[in-house]
Amino acid sequence: MKSSKFLHGFTVEKIALPDVExxxxxxxxxxxxxxxHGHPQTHIVWRKVAPLLVNAGYRVIAPDLRGYGDSGKPKSDAxxxxxxxxxxxxxxIALMSKLGYEHFSVVGHDRGGRVAHRMALDFPDIVDRLAVLDIAPTDMMYAQTNKEFATRYFWWFFLIQPYDFPERMIASDPEYFLRRHIAGQVKIDGSVSNDAMTEYLRTYNNPDTIHAICEDYRASAGIDLxxxxxxxxxxIEAPLLVIWGAMSVVGDLYDVEATWQEKAKNVTGFALPCGHAIPExxxxxxxxxxxxxxSDK
Known part of the structure; x- marks a missing residue:
């Protein structure tokens, strides 16, 4: 256990699950x-938000998803x-169980929101409340693909290409790819500090991370559908809060709240004055x- 360099007052550690740390x-x-968190970030995307939740009286757990950050990167399959x-x-679910929590609330940004959506469907008795940030449902976004979406979210179609085409292309200059990706989604200058970008680059420079990210997207275009x-x-049984960036691609192209009203029983939605990287x-x-x-029980 060590103190977090990015989340004030937090400790960082690893826990072993059956097939991943x-x-x-x-x-x-x-x-x-x-x-x-989402792609291409890690748990430090919550560095500005997590301490505020702690100060308000909550226990906050912010992991790196498998394949991302310093979490394990298991081998994939066909x-x-x-x-x-x-x-x-x-x-x-296994992480939270090992920490002693039989039920809890979840906030998911980007890819983390898609994980949270599946979690709420598969474990309705465990997820108390759910918030998803700047996403519309995966199946709907693929079903309604048009030229504008494919252009502005090109990585949805690039990263799903067969191994090892995208891996090789990104590996040729991962820093350029990462910086361009983040810069294209952040609309408020200065939101991603130099030290945060350096930390994102540290883990993104790992070829195993790049491959795992591609597998994440390949799964979304296949088995997840x-x-x-x-x-x-x-x-979704749990109360659902949907938040999107008023200047984001998702906010621009979709009626975000309406898309989620087709997926959940109880939906509340808000736009915030920012781009995609809402936590930052x-x-x-x-x-x-x-x-x-x-607090609205």
Whole structure:
């Protein structure tokens, strides 16, 4: 166990699960909240938000998803099942169980939101409340693909190409790819500090991370859609908070709240004045919305 360099007051440690080691930061006392990051970030994307939740009286756990950051990067298979959102959700259920939590609330940004969506469907008795940030449902986004979406979210179609085409292309200059990716989504200058970018680069420079990220996206375009199809018509039972960036691609192209009303029984939605990286661009506004949502019993 060591002190986090990025999340004030948090400690960082690893916990061994049956097929993967999960790196996570934690702090606080009170009702548990699980924070799930997206691509291409790690758990430090929550560095501005997590301490605010702790100060408000919550126990906060912020892991690196499998394949990302300092968590393990298990081998994949032809169906990309080890990087399906179902398996990634099971990781987090197992992590929280080992920490002693039988039920908890979840906030997921980007890929973490997709993991959280699957978690809420597969474990309705465990997920108390759910918040997803700047995403529309995966199956809908693929089904409604058009030129504008494919252009602005090109990595959805690049990263799913067969091994090892995208891996080789990114490995030729991972820093350039990462910086361009983040710069294209952040609309508020200065939201990602130099030290945070350096930390993202540290883990992104690992070829195993790049491969795992590609597998994450390959799963989303394949086995995750199969799982979604089998659950067609099932609704999220937990109260759902949907937040999107008013300047983000998702906010621009979709009626985000309406897309989630087709997936959940109880949906509340808000736009915040930022781009895609809501936890980094609008942390105070995000924390305020989350705290109101979690306290509304």
């Amino acid at each position: 999960i790196n996570y930061a934690s702090a606080g006392n009170g009702p548990p909240i699980l924070l799930l 169906d990309h099942l080890p990087y399906s959102k179902r398996v990634m959700a099971q990781d987090q 199969d799982h979604d199809k089998l659950d067609q018509g099932r609704l 661009e609008a942390p105070d506004e995000l924390a305020s919305k989350l705290l109101t949502f979690f």
